[in-house]
């Protein structure tokens with residue numbers, strides 16, 4: 439059984455998801471990386487440091503990557519192999535196409551996987567994390583799509599992976615789509631997915647401008663990032679890039695401070711694995727308190743200014 443990790447180059451470097459998956463995959467073998475992008479010695483060294491024994495590199499130029507990557511991977515992946523993907527849009531696109539070409543199952547939303555037995559088994563959570571389901575691939579290569587931050591990325595002993603260029607396959611009209619433009623949203627402060635402290639604001643903040651200001655102010659004082667619930671994003675108070683949850687980002691900071699957040703399942707799945715959760719909500723029955731390590735029952739517009747004043751006085 440060979441293990442493959444799919445990696446899409448982002449900003450000249452390997453994707454964060456590929457480094458997380460390599461860290462997991464090196465615990466049972468010598469993973470190979472299928473790399474989509476221009477590549478560089480630094481990028482390959484980073485993959486090697488995280489456990490890649492070999493790298494198969496496909497440079498797609500400005501073509502839409504998934505049709506070409508899936509066709510090329512179908513030639514490389516064997517029937518007993520396991521292929522790991524993150525949950526980015528290209529990753530899911532390639533996994534789906536590969537599944538169709540190889541007739542192989544996709545085990546999605548993985549938070550853990552086990553390759554020690556006869557079958558590859560994958561754990562995932564349903565019903566907002568209240569129920570854990572274990573599934574197995576009983577035939578063909580196992581295509582596994584893992585949730586972000588399911589496995590921490592940790593560099594190990596440095597190694598230099600063997601790099602092989604993969605020829606771009608002919609996929610006919612499927613390969614004719616090109617990427618015309620891509621836009622990276624500009625943001626201030628620490629990256630939400632990497633921040634050690636996240637201040638998550640919910641509808642209980644009551645609105646924008648001075649109503650929302652305690653969230654950004656607290657984040658600034660603590661060197662943290664601002665997150666938000668979907669209710670807040672849908673209301674247009676903050677951009678979608680700040681949404682935490684099932685259809686937003688998954689965060690795992692050391693400290694998550696939920697302010698005026700009810701704690702709906704769809705929000706909890708994106709933040710419940712944070713190191714310490716502090717919740718401020720005026721409703722003592724709010725579900726957010728069920729995952730909170732520290733709960734403050736009170737009005738955010740009384741509690742947060744007091745907290746901010748105390749921090750400013752330090």
Ligand SMILES: Cc1cc2nc3c(=O)[nH]c(=O)nc-3n(C[C@H](O)[C@H](O)[C@H](O)COP(=O)(O)OP(=O)(O)OC[C@H]3O[C@@H](n4cnc5c(N)ncnc54)[C@H](O)[C@@H]3O)c2cc1C
Nearest residue numbers: 640641642667668669683684685686698700705720737738
């Ligand atoms: C398919 C699907 C996907 C979804 N994906 C996501 C997702 O990715 N992320 C996400 O967040 N949601 C998601 N949702 C929406 C989710 O179900 C909830 O509607 C949403 O999380 C609620 O946001 P909220 O907590 O800000 O608002 P509410 O549920 O309205 O909660 C507001 C809270 O603020 C408290 N409050 C009010 N005023 C104050 C005050 N002055 N002081 C203190 N507390 C106060 C209230 O007691 C209440 O608990 C999804 C829903 C669906 C159906």
